[in-house]
Amino acid sequence: MSVHKNVKKVTTHTLQEMKSEGEKISMLTGYDFSMARIIDEAGIDVILVGDSASNVMAGHETTLPITLDQMIYHASSVVRAVNRSLVVVDMPFGSYQGNSLEALSSAIKIMKESGGHAIKMEGGQEILESTQRILTAGIPVMGHLGLTPQSIYKFGTYVVRAKEEEEASRLIDDAKALEEAGCFAIVLEKIPAELAKKVAAMLTIPVIGIGAGGGVDGQVLVVHDMLGINNEFNPRFLRKYNNLHEQMLHSFQDYIQDVRSGDFPNENEKY
Ligand code: KIV
Numbered sequence: 001m002s003v004h005k006n007v008k009k010v011t012t013h014t015l016q017e018m019k020s021e022g023e024k025i026s027m028l029t030g031y032d033f034s035m036a037r038i039i040d041e042a043g044i045d046v047i048l049v050g051d052s053a054s055n056v057m058a059g060h061e062t063t064l065p066i067t068l069d070q071m072i073y074h075a076s077s078v079v080r081a082v083n084r085s086l087v088v089v090d091m092p093f094g095s096y097q098g099n100s101l102e103a104l105s106s107a108i109k110i111m112k113e114s115g116g117h118a119i120k121m122e123g124g125q126e127i128l129e130s131t132q133r134i135l136t137a138g139i140p141v142m143g144h145l146g147l148t149p150q151s152i153y154k155f156g157t158y159v160v161r162a163k164e165e166e167e168a169s170r171l172i173d174d175a176k177a178l179e180e181a182g183c184f185a186i187v188l189e190k191i192p193a194e195l196a197k198k199v200a201a202m203l204t205i206p207v208i209g210i211g212a213g214g215g216v217d218g219q220v221l222v223v224h225d226m227l228g229i230n231n232e233f234n235p236r237f238l239r240k241y242n243n244l245h246e247q248m249l250h251s252f253q254d255y256i257q258d259v260r261s262g263d264f265p266n267e268n269e270k271y
Pocket residue numbers: 029048049050051052053090187189210220221222
């Protein structure tokens with residue numbers, strides 16, 4: 001089953017051009033072949049193999065438990081599905097913090113074994129050395145500031161970040177540092193819309209928001225959330241484009257009913 005049609009692939013340069021031309025960038029998470037195939041076919045610019053796989057695919061409470069090998073498994077499934085989109089892969093917790101050599105080796109492993117096109121890391125100046133080292137290997141890096149779920153035990157909650165002046169000004173400094181280091185884009189998660197708009201205007205690289213308002217260069221959502229698969233997660237920033245929880249539940253119930261009643265399979269559904 002080949003999906004490699006002749007289309008113009010999205011690259012980090014495409015995203016830069018989109019920002020220059022004021023064209024908004026669309027990004028969704030993806031973790032498996034079948035879903036990624038549909039997302040890519042729909043024309044998304046970027047598929048993020050997010051470490052949110054830890055939550056939505058594996059059922060963990062946080063993103064901390066997912067491993068490098070598990071991220072590579074998800075990312076390689078997505079890469080096999082994709083024809084056009086840029087595939088960005090999250091570096092999981094513990095694979096880059098505190099040791100830039102280990103960060104480089106984790107990034108190289110992801111690129112070699114998954115076929116992904118870029119990596120993403122959470123943090124600002126504290127991961128600058130890792131960012132610079134990874135970039136020297138020719139691996140494009142996407143930054144991630146604001147609410148950084150890998151630091152949930154430091155924050156204590158998932159509430160909006162950088163509402164106070166001090167944290168906002170640190171975030172601005174971090175964003176500038178990541179741009180200067182050579183990141184090709186930055187995700188801003190759950191921060192005030194005015195601050196996100198200011199950062200997007202300040203930087204020349206694209207800024208992609210989640211819960212960061214419309215003044216940025218693009219938007220990202222977790223695919224299971226926007227499809228309404230998980231009906232227990234309803235933050236203000238989330239727009240649901242479907243209610244798949246209900247639709248899937250009814251389909252499963254209909255199937256169970258048909259099996260129990262003997263209605264399935266019928267005369268036409270057998271050999
Ligand atoms: O892991 C993830 O899904 C993310 C997005 C929320 C940006 O990092």
